[in-house]
Amino acid sequence: MGLFGTVTAGVSPVSILKGRDCDLTNEDILGPYWEENHPYRSVLAHQNEPGTRIFISGIVTANDCDTPIQNAIVDVWHANDSGCYTIFQECDTGNPEEDPYNLRGQMLTGENGGYAFESVWPGYYTGRPRHFHYKITTPDELELVTQCYFEDDPQVDQQWIDSHPGLVIPLEEDINGLYGIFDIVMDEMEVQVGTLGESGPVPESPFLNQGYPNPFNNLTQIEYGISKPGHISISIYNVSGKWITNLANGHKASGTYLLEWSGTGADGKIVPSGPYLVVMKSAGFTGSKKMLFLK
Ligand SMILES: [Fe+2]
Numbered sequence: 331m332g333l334f335g336t337v338t339a340g341v342s343p344v345s346i347l348k349g350r351d352c353d354l355t356n357e358d359i360l361g362p363y364w365e366e367n368h369p370y371r372s373v374l375a376h377q378n379e380p381g382t383r384i385f386i387s388g389i390v391t392a393n394d395c396d397t398p399i400q401n402a403i404v405d406v407w408h409a410n411d412s413g414c415y416t417i418f419q420e421c422d423t424g425n426p427e428e429d430p431y432n433l434r435g436q437m438l439t440g441e442n443g444g445y446a447f448e449s450v451w452p453g454y455y456t457g458r459p460r461h462f463h464y465k466i467t468t469p470d471e472l473e474l475v476t477q478c479y480f481e482d483d484p485q486v487d488q489q490w491i492d493s494h495p496g497l498v499i500p501l502e503e504d505i506n507g508l509y510g511i512f513d514i515v516m517d518e519m520e521v522q523v524g525t526l527g528e529s530g531p532v533p534e535s536p537f538l539n540q541g542y543p544n545p546f547n548n549l550t551q552i553e554y555g556i557s558k559p560g561h562i563s564i565s566i567y568n569v570s571g572k573w574i575t576n577l578a579n580g581h582k583a584s585g586t587y588l589l590e591w592s593g594t595g596a597d598g599k600i601v602p603s604g605p606y607l608v609v610m611k612s613a614g615f616t617g618s619k620k621m622l623f624l625k
Contacts, residue, residue, distance in 0.1 A: 355474060357476055370435065370437065373448045379432070383506060384501075384508040384509075386449075388511050389439070402438070402469065404466050405435075408462045410423060459486045460479065460480055466516065479499070533555040538619060540552075541619065549592045552590070557584055559583050561580065563579045563612075564609070567607045568605075568606055604622070606621050608621060
């Protein structure tokens with residue numbers, strides 16, 4: 331059996347990726363065995379841990395299925411080969427180093443939103459299919475709790491697949507173990523900040539400038555800046571205070587930035603003509619400017 335020599339599931343992870351229609355990753359229950367403060371690591375099982383080695387990787391993206399979310403925390407925990415959870419249960423199998431957090435770990439996603447870990451294939455307990463538990467937290471503190479199951483598992487039938495859409499992944503196998511890809515799509519706005527070019531000089535204090543041109547009929551550009559790195563959000567509201575869309579929502583380095591608004595709401599539709607407010611919030615600063623949109 332060579333590298334990726336046996337495709338046990340019939341469908342390769344690549345074809346799943348290509349066929350994806352950008353559904354958000356579904357939630358699943360947290361279950362009783364999550365614990366705080368899992369150690370940061372990507373190898374969750376000691377080399378002598380009983381069971382089949384498994385290698386899972388994936389990318390965490392925003393709800394366009396394209397924009398990677400960097401520095402998301404991917405928290406994973408699972409049962410051992412005998413279906414036993416450390417911390418909550420006395421596991422008389424496995425855990426050769428008596429690691430209190432055996433088969434538990436957190437990872438941070440990289441620049442491309444990627445994460446990867448190695449462990450052993452989770453065992454069965456109380457009739458549940460094999461599964462990894464996941465809790466993903468973005469830098470904006472958006473949280474998703476879910477689980478990942480496996481096509482090859484005899485406990486996973488079509489009914490299970492239908493009731494857990496997107497959570498059942500195929501596995502490939504080679505001499506080192508099983509390989510799977512579990513991508514995660516979070517319901518987070520695409521961060522559009524800074525896409526118009528390099529950031530400019532760091533201002534002495536945060537600011538939000540009037541959009542230019544104003545009034546505008548197809549595009550206005552809005553300049554803003556922050557003096558310290560941190561979370562910023564820039565949103566559009568109508569003058570009744572109804573939220574229209576987000577233009578930016580995420581962590582930014584200090585600097586001056588330019589972004590655009592083309593008069594579309596979060597649903598992608600052109601908004602009615604009239605006055606709108608652009609509102610910027612960052613640590614210790616809230617600013618707003620009024621703009622007139624004319625179709
Ligand atoms: Fe579980």
